[in-house]
Amino acid sequence: MxxxxxxxxxxxxxxxxxxxxxxxxxxxxxxxxxxxxxxxxxxxxxxxxxxxxxxxxxxxxxxxxxxxxxxxxxxxxxxxxxxxxxxxxxxxxxxxxxxxxxxxxMSLLPPRAPDPMPPLDASALVDAQTATAELVRQGKVSEPVGAMVIPAPQGGVLLAVGGRDGELYVNGHALTQQWADALRAKVPHLASDIDRLQVMRAEWLDCPPQDRTLALADGCTDANCHTPH
Incomplete structure (x- = not known):
């Protein structure tokens, strides 16, 4: 029954x-x-x-x-x-x-499995890592620990790190509007991820500058995100 x-x-x-x-x-x-x-x-x-x-x-x-x-x-x-x-x-x-x-x-739905991980563009990752290493050399980023690495399905990658000065750097540059637009042109499939990072940067800049080295490690819950943390 x-x-x-x-x-x-x-x-x-x-x-x-x-x-x-x-x-x-x-x-x-x-x-x-x-x-x-x-x-x-x-x-x-x-x-x-x-x-x-x-x-x-x-x-x-x-x-x-x-x-x-x-x-x-x-x-x-x-x-x-x-x-x-x-x-x-x-x-x-x-x-x-x-x-x-x-x-x-809301109905009790089973959790959805993450989308298949796109292949990581090794060449694009090396370029992003090299640009980030230059930020480390300049003292803007302590180390690329806690980085958020997001691959694009059609090639390309975003490597985001938090800076010592409270800035958010992506692929070696501060995520200004101009750089965000340039990234959207390079990796259009990651436009929504760039939007999310821009909102995060705006929230950071609303607060007094502080070392954001591990901020992305604490904030990333994306199951399709490669991270070294």
């Missing part, structure tokens, strides 16, 4: 915590009182709530959806990791909450 499915208990305590976080966001001026707020639940009692902030940025559970906040939310609620990434990508594209899943209980 098949037992009827029983709805999981409503996460009352977690909802109370998130509602208080939204009150603080309103008091801090991050969002308008009464702004549209969406709630996504999982059977294990996790809650992801999103809203549009005053300046158009996406807020999640009462805080700005920065790269570090998104990584933390994916660790804390793995069943909602894809949803977090959806809103993170929406923010990069300026779409806010548009096209988001409906409010309510």
């Amino acid at each position: 098949t037992r009827p499915e029983v709805a999981p208990p409503f996460p009352s305590a977690e909802m109370e915590r998130i509602l208080r976080a939204w009150d603080r966001a309103i008091d801090a001026g991050l969002m308008e009182d009464g702004a549209e707020t969406k709630y996504h639940f999982t059977p294990d009692g996790k809650v992801l709530s999103v809203a549009a902030g005053r300046s158009g940025q996406v807020l999640a559970n009462g805080e700005r959806l920065t790269p570090s906040a998104a990584e933390r939310l994916r660790r804390e609620m793995p069943l909602l990791a894809r949803t977090v990434t959806f809103y993170e990508n929406n923010q990069l594209a300026g779409r806010g909450l548009g096209g988001g899943p409906q409010d309510g209980l």
Whole structure:
């Protein structure tokens, strides 16, 4: 005899915590009182709530959806990791909450295996390593430890490292808008990764300069990322 499915208990305590976080966001001026707020639940009692902030940025559970906040939310609620990434990508594209899943209980889906790893372009990697070694020689980067190495399916690679001065370097150069555009032309299949790195750099530059040597090692959760850390 098949037992009827029983709805999981409503996460009352977690909802109370998130509602208080939204009150603080309103008091801090991050969002308008009464702004549209969406709630996504999982059977294990996790809650992801999103809203549009005053300046158009996406807020999640009462805080700005920065790269570090998104990584933390994916660790804390793995069943909602894809949803977090959806809103993170929406923010990069300026779409806010548009096209988001409906409010309510999310189904318990099995975790998806990572995409097949593209072959690593050895020549491109050597070039990126050589350029990074020059940064080490100049004293801008302590060592290429904690580097994020992302191969492109059609050849090419991104090698990102955090600098002693709080800068984010990719393939031997600070990730300025001009260099980001040049990289997109070289490795168009990695444009979304360059977008993600640009957002990360902007977040770093909002803070006082500090040694970012191991910052990428702590922040990288990409299963398709080659890393020496």
